[in-house]
Amino acid sequence: MSANREGMHNNLIDEPDNDYSIPEVQYSVFKNAGGKSGQRFYQEPFKVATACLTAFCLILLMILVVTSIHSGKGRSSDQDSLSSASETHMQTVCANVTALTEELLTVKKEKSELERERSQLKDKITRLEATPAPCTTPAPTKSPCPEDWKLFNGSCYYISVFGRSWSDSQKYCKKNGGNLAIIHTAEEQTFIWDLLPRGHWNAYWFGINDEKVEDDWYWVDGTKLVGGFWEDGEPNNHINEDCGYIIKTDVLSRVAVKSWYDAPCHMSLPWICEKTTEST
Structure with missing residues (x-):
């Protein structure tokens, strides 16, 4: 792998670009980085980045978990509030239904009593119509003639x-x-x-x-x-x-x-x- 790199660098050196040149210092760094010690030095930043990314992912995961927990608690609280409101509304509706039922029973009772009174009045009118009116004898006028x-x-x-x-x-x-x-x-x-x-x-x-x-x-x-x-x-x-x-x-x-x-x-x-x- 080091040999390949060196060949790559050599090619770059052999075919220089008129507009671009690699400083001498960069070459010396890659040069000195040969062997196992160089390979470890080259791999260290990736390990750090991986660790950082892993830590970042863990932090994000914790944030998501905490957010989910809080969101769940919020939804649970909202659901509890909604359930409590629904229960209160249901109780109110039931109370209204009960009151209306009692009022309907009262109206039915009053209607029954009125129908009974109406029936009694009709019977009374029928009896009065069937009963002949008493004969009213007009008061006799005084005759201008003497008695007999x-x-x-x-x-x-x-x-x-x-x-x-x-x-x-x-x-x-x-x-x-x-x-x-x-x-x-x-x-x-x-x-x-x-x-x-x-x-x-x-x-x-x-x-x-x-x-x-x-x-x-x-x-x-x-x-x-x-x-x-x-x-x-x-x-x-x-x-x-x-x-x-x-x-x-x-x-x-x-x-x-x-x-x-x-x-x-x-x-x-x-x-x-x-x-x-x-x-x-």
């Missing part, structure tokens, strides 16, 4: 229950502010006739007579009769019959507008009085 007198078209009518002659009946009516009934319309005739009870021959005096002139009938107020509601064949003056009366029998075919008869004025019959509400 009946009102019709501004006049009061009284039906007696005992009998007198025609003239005594008229006196009774005048004493009570009226006269024996004076009947001008079919409506009035029907109203009075409906007040009378049915019987075998129920007869009632009313305010007409022909005592002055036969077949010339006048009302008690002095007005002349026009028309009237005589039964067929009446008046007939059978036995000096000068006063008029109304009959109502059990025969249902009889009607109100054909119910007048004439009879002797001294007969004792019930009567019908009439007076206006003003006179009352």
Whole structure:
């Protein structure tokens, strides 16, 4: 190997470069470095470099290990922090879910109670609708007629229950502010006739007579009769019959507008009085 080097140097010397020359000192160094001692001297820097590189690698390895350990600790700390935060978040979520569940149960309970109350109200309404409303009788208005007198078209009518002659009946009516009934319309005739009870021959005096002139009938107020509601064949003056009366029998075919008869004025019959509400 030394020989090769020397040959290499010789070649360099033999073919010098005009622009480059090796100093004399460098040659002498390589020259003196021959043999085993020179070889050891030449190898020493490589050993030092290798040792340095090895030490450097060890130092780098230690640095990496330490960094890895610290990094692992950091990651572990981060993971612990993340795990702790996740656990806290999970606990919060669970608490919220529990609260919402309890609130939902409360709402369901309130809904159930409201539905029960609604059902009860519907049943109550159904019962009330099915129950007939109580009949409310309006307060009776005070009649302008005295007791036992009946009102019709501004006049009061009284039906007696005992009998007198025609003239005594008229006196009774005048004493009570009226006269024996004076009947001008079919409506009035029907109203009075409906007040009378049915019987075998129920007869009632009313305010007409022909005592002055036969077949010339006048009302008690002095007005002349026009028309009237005589039964067929009446008046007939059978036995000096000068006063008029109304009959109502059990025969249902009889009607109100054909119910007048004439009879002797001294007969004792019930009567019908009439007076206006003003006179009352």
